[in-house]
Amino acid sequence: MKISHQELRDAIRALCSEFPPEYFRKVDEERGYPDAFVDKLTREGWMAALIPEEFGGSGLGLAEASVIMEEINRAGGNAGACHGQMYNMGTLLRHGSPEQKRAYLPRIATGELRLQSMGVTEPTAGTNTTRIKTFAERKGDRYVVNGQKVWISRVQHSELMILLARTTPLGEVTKRSRGMSIFLVDLREAIGNGLEVKPISNMVNHETNELFFDNLEIPVENLIGEEGMGFRYILDGLNAERTLIAAECIGDGHWFIDKVTAYAAERQVFGRPIGQNQGVAFPIAEAKIEIEAADLMRWQACQLFDAGEPCGTEANMAKYLAAKASWEAANCCLQFHGGFGFATEYDVELQFHAGLRSTVQTSRSRSRTGSP
Numbered sequence: 001m002k003i004s005h006q007e008l009r010d011a012i013r014a015l016c017s018e019f020p021p022e023y024f025r026k027v028d029e030e031r032g033y034p035d036a037f038v039d040k041l042t043r044e045g046w047m048a049a050l051i052p053e054e055f056g057g058s059g060l061g062l063a064e065a066s067v068i069m070e071e072i073n074r075a076g077g078n079a080g081a082c083h084g085q086m087y088n089m090g091t092l093l094r095h096g097s098p099e100q101k102r103a104y105l106p107r108i109a110t111g112e113l114r115l116q117s118m119g120v121t122e123p124t125a126g127t128n129t130t131r132i133k134t135f136a137e138r139k140g141d142r143y144v145v146n147g148q149k150v151w152i153s154r155v156q157h158s159e160l161m162i163l164l165a166r167t168t169p170l171g172e173v174t175k176r177s178r179g180m181s182i183f184l185v186d187l188r189e190a191i192g193n194g195l196e197v198k199p200i201s202n203m204v205n206h207e208t209n210e211l212f213f214d215n216l217e218i219p220v221e222n223l224i225g226e227e228g229m230g231f232r233y234i235l236d237g238l239n240a241e242r243t244l245i246a247a248e249c250i251g252d253g254h255w256f257i258d259k260v261t262a263y264a265a266e267r268q269v270f271g272r273p274i275g276q277n278q279g280v281a282f283p284i285a286e287a288k289i290e291i292e293a294a295d296l297m298r299w300q301a302c303q304l305f306d307a308g309e310p311c312g313t314e315a316n317m318a319k320y321l322a323a324k325a326s327w328e329a330a331n332c333c334l335q336f337h338g339g340f341g342f343a344t345e346y347d348v349e350l351q352f353h354a355g356l357r358s359t360v361q362t363s364r365s366r367s368r369t370g371s372p
């Protein structure tokens, strides 16, 4: 599919205009999920941007996919509710067998199967992924999984999940990054048959869960790639995730800047618009500069990823810079709305949640690879 960035932006803006702030406010109030919004994005094919055309997707690059995510958040939406559907399939695409790709990718492209979840983090290992304890033991034509995961997002809105588990004990591997494998878990069969899901009540409206594995059986054909190489596959996939989240943060940042700029021009106290005070104008300008600077790193990460070059450092730096810049823009927006930033009616606090979510996730980006 050939489409310019401007055409993409126009199409996503048009779609988002059908979902005004009242829609997202209601979802947030109900601690619900934006089903109608995600359905529409899926039906129009945007969630399948990174799936090659031969498997029913649009075959776009990460740069284009990142424009989609940026525009959703720039319009006041929440790409975090569904971004996993865009990048989790990358593990299958890069490391799956031809049979696995044929079996799953076309159905992921249509949205019939949602692969929105990736189960990596564990309560005792935290950021140190090589210390995970969830173990998948080969028994004939099955793997039997026991262990626990935490913070696993969008499980309740997925049919499939990517799971990282140890297949060789840590004490028996020559390198601690070896001996872990990736599985595709069919959640429809697994939940209630060895997998228990417990939602975690949290600070923002984000569906995330604890998972308990008690002799969950996974057919051997659901192993992705080579046994023992799962950690490397996960790291490969994280670069797309990091860059897309950076683009979401940049979208949030623009939303905050536009919102506060308009408010500062209109809000009069002491007989003039508050934006005429340098104490107000300069922090807004600074936040805008930082968003634009972070955006350059996002494009660099996209360019390298789309050229098939290593981009771990750039993807990490893009996410780190973009999360920081969007956080500052969020603070400015909240601060210069005065008391009104506190009122749900102005939507500032709702968008603030999006910034918070990305900033929290950035700690993973920093410590898992040691860069930047």
Ligand SMILES: Cc1cc2nc3c(=O)[nH]c(=O)nc-3n(C[C@H](O)[C@H](O)[C@H](O)COP(=O)(O)OP(=O)(O)OC[C@H]3O[C@@H](n4cnc5c(N)ncnc54)[C@H](O)[C@@H]3O)c2cc1C
Pocket: 117, 118, 119, 120, 121, 122, 123, 125, 126, 127, 128, 150, 151, 152, 153, 154, 206, 208, 357, 360, 361, 363, 364, 367
């Ligand atoms: C909203 C949300 C959604 C998430 N979704 C998913 C998901 O879908 N799938 C998934 O697998 N995981 C998910 N996570 C988990 C996330 O990746 C982890 O929270 C993250 O990896 C950090 O692990 P931890 O929470 O155990 O923190 P810890 O590892 O306990 O770290 C605590 C703090 O110490 C810091 N720290 C740790 N070690 C060092 C060090 N050596 N030097 C300096 N600082 C250090 C960390 O940066 C962090 O600030 C999600 C988390 C959140 C909050």
